[in-house]
Each structure stands twice: as C-alpha cells, then as structure tokens.
Amino acid sequence: MDIGAIFENTMRGFIGEQFIFFALAAIGLNIHFGFTGLLNFGQAVFMAAGAYGLSMMVVTWGLNFWVGVFVGLVIFPFILAVILGAPTLRLRADYLAIVTIAAAEIFRIMVRSPTFDRWTGSSDGLGGFATDFYDLSPFDPSERYFFDLFIGNQMWVVLIGWIVLAMAAFACWLLIRSPWGRVVKAIREDEDAARSLGKNAYWYKMQALYIGGVFGAMGGMLRAIGTQSAQPDNFITDVTFFVWVALILGGAGKVLGPVIGAAVLYAILNFSDIVLRQGVESNNIPDSIMSGTQVGQVRFMLVGLGLVLLATFRPQGILGNKEEMALDDR
Amino acid sequence: MTADLPANDAVNDPEAARAAMRDVAQEPGVAKPDPILVADGVARRFGGLTAVDVEHVEVQRGIITALIGPNGAGKTTLFNLLTNFDTPDAGTRTFDGNVIDKVPAHKIANHGMVRTFQLTKALSKMSVLDNMMLGATNQRGEKMWRSMVPFSWKQQEAEIELEAEALLDRFNMLHMRDEFAGTLSGGQRKLLEMARALMVKPKMVMLDEPMAGVNPALTQSLLQHVVGLRDEGMTVLFVEHDMDMVQEISDWVIVMAEGAIIAEGPPGAIGSNQAVVDAYLGSHHGEPLDLDADI
Numbered sequence: 001m002d003i004g005a006i007f008e009n010t011m012r013g014f015i016g017e018q019f020i021f022f023a024l025a026a027i028g029l030n031i032h033f034g035f036t037g038l039l040n041f042g043q044a045v046f047m048a049a050g051a052y053g054l055s056m057m058v059v060t061w062g063l064n065f066w067v068g069v070f071v072g073l074v075i076f077p078f079i080l081a082v083i084l085g086a087p088t089l090r091l092r093a094d095y096l097a098i099v100t101i102a103a104a105e106i107f108r109i110m111v112r113s114p115t116f117d118r119w120t121g122s123s124d125g126l127g128g129f130a131t132d133f134y135d136l137s138p139f140d141p142s143e144r145y146f147f148d149l150f151i152g153n154q155m156w157v158v159l160i161g162w163i164v165l166a167m168a169a170f171a172c173w174l175l176i177r178s179p180w181g182r183v184v185k186a187i188r189e190d191e192d193a194a195r196s197l198g199k200n201a202y203w204y205k206m207q208a209l210y211i212g213g214v215f216g217a218m219g220g221m222l223r224a225i226g227t228q229s230a231q232p233d234n235f236i237t238d239v240t241f242f243v244w245v246a247l248i249l250g251g252a253g254k255v256l257g258p259v260i261g262a263a264v265l266y267a268i269l270n271f272s273d274i275v276l277r278q279g280v281e282s283n284n285i286p287d288s289i290m291s292g293t294q295v296g297q298v299r300f301m302l303v304g305l306g307l308v309l310l311a312t313f314r315p316q317g318i319l320g321n322k323e324e325m326a327l328d329d330r
Numbered sequence: 331m332t333a334d335l336p337a338n339d340a341v342n343d344p345e346a347a348r349a350a351m352r353d354v355a356q357e358p359g360v361a362k363p364d365p366i367l368v369a370d371g372v373a374r375r376f377g378g379l380t381a382v383d384v385e386h387v388e389v390q391r392g393i394i395t396a397l398i399g400p401n402g403a404g405k406t407t408l409f410n411l412l413t414n415f416d417t418p419d420a421g422t423r424t425f426d427g428n429v430i431d432k433v434p435a436h437k438i439a440n441h442g443m444v445r446t447f448q449l450t451k452a453l454s455k456m457s458v459l460d461n462m463m464l465g466a467t468n469q470r471g472e473k474m475w476r477s478m479v480p481f482s483w484k485q486q487e488a489e490i491e492l493e494a495e496a497l498l499d500r501f502n503m504l505h506m507r508d509e510f511a512g513t514l515s516g517g518q519r520k521l522l523e524m525a526r527a528l529m530v531k532p533k534m535v536m537l538d539e540p541m542a543g544v545n546p547a548l549t550q551s552l553l554q555h556v557v558g559l560r561d562e563g564m565t566v567l568f569v570e571h572d573m574d575m576v577q578e579i580s581d582w583v584i585v586m587a588e589g590a591i592i593a594e595g596p597p598g599a600i601g602s603n604q605a606v607v608d609a610y611l612g613s614h615h616g617e618p619l620d621l622d623a624d625i
C-alpha cells in the first residue's frame with residue numbers, strides 16, 4: 001500500500017477541480033431545492049448551458065472569451081430558466097421535476113446530434129476556447145504546486161475555482177439571510193401563505209430558478225475550462241444525480257451544505273478508487289472478486305451504500321439540523 | 331391596544347358604522363350604508379356541485395361580520411373567491427371601490443385585504459419572528475439584486491422587526507420569537523397567523539375559523555384582539571361555528587347554506603330566523619334555534 005498516493009488522491013478529491021465544479025452546481029441546486037423547494041432534476045442542463053455558452057461563443061462564432069463567459073453565465077441560464085419555469089412554476093412542484101429531467105436530456109441529445117455539428121461539434125464537442133484563460137495563469141505548466149498536488153494549469157483552474165466558489169457561497173449567504181431569502185423560504189414552506197401576504201410566488205420561484213441556474217452554469221463552465229472541452233457526455237443524467245448526492249450529503253438548506261457535501265463525496269470517491277486499485281494491482285483483492293476495470297463501478301456502489309447509511313442514521317445530512325427536519329412530521 | 335396598527339382613515343369610526351347597521355333590513359343580500367367588500371353574482375361549481383352561488387352580498391366597513399353556516403355551506407370557498415385564491419365561474423367582486431376580478435391573489439394583500447386559512451399555514455421551518463416579518467409589505471430587501479446589498483435594507487429591516495415584536499407582544503407571543511413556528515401548538519399557530527396577517531397593515535382581515543382548536547382561555551384573548559382590531563377601524567369578516575363567540579363579538583351575521591346567502595341580521599335576531607333554523611336543523615322544524623348550544 002502506498003499511503004502517500006492514497007493521501008494525495010483523497011486530498012485532490014477534497015479540494016480539487018471535480019469538487020469545485022460540483023460544489024458550485026450544488027450551491028445552485030441548494031437555492032432551488034434547499035431554500036425555495038423547487039424540484040430541479042436537470043441541473044446538468046444549466047451546467048451544460050455554462051459550458052456551451054462559453055465554447056460556442058468562442059469557437060463557433062469567434063467572439064471574445066469574456067463575451068463567452070457572459071453569455072454562458074447570464075444569457076443561457078436566463079433563456080433556460082424562462083423555458084423551464086414559465087410553463088411549470090404556476091403548477092405543482094412535480095411538473096418542474098418532469099420538465100427539467102426531459103430538458104436536460106433533450107439538450108444533450110440535440111447538442112450531440114450531427115445536425116448541429118457546425119455549431120456544437122456534436123459528440124466530439126468543442127475545444128480550444130480557453131486559451132485566453134490559461135494565458136493569464138501565473139503558474140508554470142510544467143511545474144507542480146500546492147504540495148505537488150496540482151500541475152501548473154490545474155493549479156490555475158483550482159485557484160480561480162476556489163475564488164469563484166468562495167464568492168458564490170458568499171452571494172448565496174447574502175441572498176438567503178436577506179428578506180428575499182425569507183420570501184423564498186416561505187414559498188418552500190407554503191406558497192399560499194406567502195401569496196396571502198402579498199408575495200408573488202411565481203416571480204420569486206422564477207428568480208430562484210434563474211439564480212440557482214447561474215451557479216450551475218458556473219460549475220459547468222469551469223469544468224469545460226478545466227478539461228479544455230465542452231462535450232455532451234459531460235452532462236449526462238448522472239451529473240445531476242451527483243449534484244443531488246452532494247447536496248443531500250452535506251445538508252440541503254444550509255449555505256455550506258453543498259460545499260461540504262461535494263468535498264466529502266469526491267474525497268470518498270477518490271479514496272475508494274485508489275485503495276481498490278492498489279488492492280487489485282497488488283493482488284490483495286483477488287481477480288475473482290474484482291478486476292481493475294471494475295473499480296470504477298464498485299466505488300459508486302460504495303457511495304450508494306454510504307448514502308443508504310446516511311439516510312438511515314443522519315437523514316438531515318452532515319450540516320443539517322435534526323430538530324428542524326423533524327418539524328416536517330407534525 | 332395602543333400600537334398604531336392599521337393605516338385606516340380617521341373618518342372611519344367603528345361606533346358610527348355599528349350604529350348605521352341598526353337601520354339595515356334583515357334580509358339576505360341587503361345593501362349596507364358603507365360597504366367595503368361587495369360580491370355580485372359570484373358562483374363556483376365543482377363538477378356537478380354548486381359550492382357557491384351568491385346573488386349579492388355586502389360587507390360593512392369598520393365592523394365585525396360573522397359568516398356562519400353548516401359544514402359544506404361554501405364559506406371557505408367564498409373566502410377563496412373573494413381573495414382570488416380561486417376563480418369564480420361568474421360574478422364580480424369589488425373591494426374598497428375597486429373591481430378586483432382580475433387582480434392576482436398576491437396583489438390582494440397590497441389592496442389592503444388579508445385572509446387567514448382554515449387549515450393554519452404556519453411556516454414551520456421559519457422562526458416565529460421570520461413568520462411575522464414576512465408579512466410586512468414593500469420591503470426593499472425582497473428585490474433579488476438589492477437583497478445582496480444589506481446596507482440598502484438594514485434600516486427598514488430593523489423597523490419591521492420592531493413592529494413584529496410589538497405585535498407579538500400584543501398577542502402574548504413575544505417569548506417565542508426565536509422558536510421554529512413548527513414547534514407551536516395548534517392554537518398558538520392560529521394566533522401567529524392572525525398576528526402575521528396584521529403585519530400587512532390591512533384595511534380588512536378575513537379569518538377562516540380563527541378560534542377552531544384554541545383553548546377557552548386563549549379564545550377569550552383572541553376575541554379581545556378581534557374586537558381591538560375593529561376598534562382601531564379595521565373591518566373583520568370571520569367564519570365561526572361556535573355561536574357563543576358569534577354572539578359575543580360580531581356586529582352583523584351573514585348565514586350561508588348550500589352555497590347561497592340565506593339570511594342576514596344582527597346576532598341577537600338571527601337565531602329566530604326561520605330560514606336559518608331550517609338550514610341548521612332541516613326544514614319542517616318548529617322551534618326557534620337555540621344559538622347558545624354548540625353546533
């Protein structure tokens with residue numbers, strides 16, 4: 001066993017890029033579900049909007065990188081929120097859930113289709129849109145940084161990612177402890193009560209859908225920048241599922257819940273990955289039980305098991321409050 | 331009861347309003363001297379069932395009006411129609427001189443009319459104080475972008491908090507300000523919902539069974555609060571099954587049965603009205619209704 005490698009990998013999960021992408025998307029989902037009570041089962045489509053907003057502006061239309069950032073973070077999520085929210089937010093909560101699941105898949109399949117190849121690069125996706133970003137990097141691409149955890153370009157993504165994540169968490173905190181936050185929480189608790197007190201529930205839900213989508217787009221865009229590609233299969237339904245796992249694990253309705261949840265999720269994934277892999281390679285885990293190619297799947301089974309245990313023993317998540325959760329049952 | 335609550339015009343004198351009711355004829359749909367709320371031809375059907383079919387009804391400004399009727403008479407449905415939480419199949423509603431047929435439910439509060447719900451809607455996972463502060467209207471910090479600039483709303487927030495605390499104090503709930511509303515008892519929730527409605531500073535409150543499930547000791551204080559609201563010039567319309575309470579605090583009673591207004595009159599006279607007796611006890615019943623008995 002190589003303890004050093006295990007520790008390094010776990011730390012990379014705990015503070016690395018994957019964690020940052022998913023923490024951002026989960027902050028958005030927390031605004032949707034944790035605070036406003038919106039059932040968004042298609043956060044991946046907002047992430048894709050961020051990724052494709054940037055890459056299409058730069059690659060397909062040759063616009064400036066920063067124009068792409070603006071379109072990906074502000075315009076695309078806005079269009080999506082209107083398309084998804086306008087027909088559903090007046091209806092019961094389940095309608096948004098159905099529409100978001102469908103929208104995420106429709107978007108992915110459309111982007112993937114050869115028909116739109118000229119604009120989206122179909123299944124190969126788009127690349128080479130992030131050079132402006134890496135040009136700004138103060139890190140030497142051939143060096144390793146931060147206890148040798150990240151190479152230069154990775155370090156730049158992680159550093160910017162952390163700054164964006166900190167600002168996103170701060171913005172979420174500001175929103176939630178404001179009168180605006182009070183209104184959306186009231187809508188989560190009882191929409192009719194909020195309306196009887198003069199609050200336009202529809203409008204607030206639309207705003208929450210949008211602002212949560214913007215955070216999702218940030219996650220998706222950073223992911224595209226980090227991997228230097230926007231690909232349809234980076235936004236499959238599983239991605240939405242991971243965002244939900246991060247949120248539930250950390251504690252929905254707590255500002256830092258999704259951040260902690262994403263960190264723990266990726267630490268566990270990376271930890272089990274390297275431990276299992278080393279076990280298989282050193283033959284401590286015999287081939288009859290698991291082969292090297294199965295490690296990837298088995299670690300998700302472990303995460304699933306962990307979730308079952310969490311639901312049993314700590315349903316409120318890591319940061320959640322048990323008393324608060326129990327109020328539902330009265 | 332000195333908190334400067336509703337922003338009602340001083341001309342609006344509850345004593346005068348009550349006095350004016352003495353000359354009003356005791357018949358269903360009768361015109362009032364100074365109506366604040368008028369419903370005309372309002373009907374609502376659920377499938378084959380006609381839940382509400384009100385030809386005409388007026389609610390006098392500045393008094394306490396009780397809306398009574400057997401279970402399923404359509405009282406709650408009428409409340410929903412008057413506050414636009416439900417859309418009628420036909421009919422016009424006028425509040426304070428404005429036709430409100432096309433006004434969305436959330437804007438009704440801005441017009442000065444707030445309703446409570448028969449099934450209490452405490453916002454469980456919010457503190458009692460947050461429940462209260464939610465009720466204040468025109469909050470600057472409720473705009474999404476401004477909400478992230480705290481200094482632009484902190485001042486107003488502090489003022490709203492003071493108002494909320496004053497009201498909580500008045501309802502003897504100040505010691506619970508930081509509890510989750512979900513931990514309150516059923517009666518306390520009724521109190522909270524009523525206090526929260528007052529945060530809107532309405533001209534008129536509509537209370538759907540405010541005393542249901544409230545213990546007798548608390549009921550008395552609740553009744554006093556309702557009377558207090560009227561004495562400050564607010565209009566109160568409330569649904570209640572307990573006739574003792576109706577007798578005690580209401581200035582006028584409107585009776586519904588099977589969706590229609592069947593009788594109106596002062597609380598002392600309504601019990602001997604034949605239509606009311608029939609509605610409650612079935613027709614062909616000879617004796618006058620004993621309104622002191624619980625129904």
Ligand SMILES: Nc1ncnc2c1ncn2[C@@H]1O[C@H](COP(=O)(O)OP(=O)(O)OP(=O)(O)O)[C@@H](O)[C@H]1O
Binds near residue numbers: 402403408
């Ligand atoms: N959403 C609905 N769908 C179908 N029928 C309804 C609906 N709401 C009310 N009704 C019917 O309309 C009638 C009037 O109901 P409503 O709740 O207004 O009565 P109520 O006078 O408030 O009675 P209670 O004193 O028991 O509260 C009832 O027969 C009820 O079954």
Ligand SMILES: [Mg+2]
Binds near residue numbers: 405406407448
């Ligand atoms: Mg009712």
